[in-house]
Amino acid sequence: MIRKILKWSGIIIGTVLLLALISYSFVSYRISGRMNKHYQFAAEQIPIPADSVSIAHGRHLTLIKGCTECHGDNMAGGLMADDFPLGRLAAPNLTRGAGGIGARYGTQDWLRTLRHGVAPDGRPLLLMPSHEFTVLSQTDLADIVAYCRQLPAVDQTMPSTKVGPVIRVMAYLDKLPLLPVEKINHDAPIVKTADTTEGVALGKYLSISCSNCHRSDMKGGDPLAPGQPPVPNITASGEPGRWTKEEFFRTLRTGITPAGRQLKSENMPWTMTARYTDKELSSLYQYLHSLE
Template sequence: MNKLMKIVGGSLAVLAVGVGVTAGAAMVLSERKMNRVLDVQVAPADFASLDANMQRGEYLFLTRGCSECHGAGGEGRLMIEDPASGFYVYTPNITRGGGGAAAMYTDTDWVALLRHGLKPARTPVFIMPSEDYAQMADDDVASLVAYIRSLPAAPERKAEIRIPLMVKALYAFDVSTDAAEKIDHTKAAPVRVPEDSHSQGAYVAKTCTGCHGEGLAGGKIPGSPPTWPAAANLTSAADGAMNRYASVEQFREMMRTGKRADGTPIAVMPFESLRLMSDAELDALFGFLKTLQPKASGSR
């Protein structure tokens, strides 16, 4: 019995050491990955040459998730607090007050952030879904940034991100990725917002890719808290979520109430933003999603 106990004890000790080494490696490798400098060609930007529209900029700020993540005034807010996993995110102040993260951003810095998922030093952002904005038209980028710069300066409250070890490990070993890894940095963004309904729907749907995947087939959201459900499949697959909505009126109702056609609530979706979208954009989005060919759920 003593010999057996020694063997078991030794095995547990070896296991503990292995877990400790793996945890240590995950910490080091994830920090190294988060602080890597990417050699990405960011085109110099001059928003003064574009037709910035403050009303359009405010609309984009409210409907594309900016206010939901950073607060109605861009002051930063508590976005994730998941005691079960230890995941905690208090987002940055993006006004020009208090030395906020974006207080001194140049036009080119904003392009690097929105289109490439990169900070001014060309290191990647981790939480922000820049892949949603990578194909935002030039005039929309200029309008959005002009509106953000017009926000009253808010006192700085330091951004804070605490990421669970398991999420760091998945990131360190490339199971989950940051926005800069998902974006095609060579793909040119449109100059203007498309005018025809189908193209507008495809344009709006780009905002859904951070959660639902590039192919909009859903699946576990990379880097999200473990308690979050998988994103729904938006294609015409047999188990796709869009099958619940036979009419654009039902779809609009869901986007504005956060409830499915049967009245059950939908978790995680950014309905604070989505409910403010115009009928025209919701109609175009509905029409586009209804044209998507079926893809396996979870294949993103």
């Protein structure tokens, strides 16, 4: 009897493993096909300013849009992950130094990466959130490029990115923006202007940076990855809907909620939201409170 049970459990486990292997091979093959695709988009040009106010604004944008969280504070490259199930995820060196892309990038190359999610050779950029940057206004795009172009040169060659099984499966299930190029409306022209006065419109514009995680309706949902906390609803109907503006500011700047809970910056990037100005946080607060 015991032997029979063991034999049958062996067959069942073996079959399950085999099926898992076959499905994974299929998923991995499909994702590789999408990663190896080549894209071509018409080159775009905009004037790039060189004055110190625009460059300082560009620096601010690289902080609040998370560029420095991935590419490093000096933008000379950063390792986002390097372990087995995830893979090796490296954000490249953007300076003019050896191993950096700065020296060979023209305005059209910067715009192609930020607006279309592809490298100058047409290769789709992996995990680089261009679907958030494509909706930035022309002024914001120009200021980011102005800042990036004058970064001090740093010599650093980053390793190439190797996407592991967890990322492949999550990308296949559309749980992770591995290929932002697929999420972009490439026919949409550059946004001419965005409201820059404090208020709901500016808050909505800024909330694009929250939408990857809190979803476009800001109502949150399932955890973004296995082992992570669920993503909370941050509209008027969620917990932060009851917070005062001061409590909202404190949470986004220190990661400590009004209930005294410390949010981990790996889950909720408060090190990024800490960089928002009072005007920007106030606008986000007004926008989120306007949503039911």
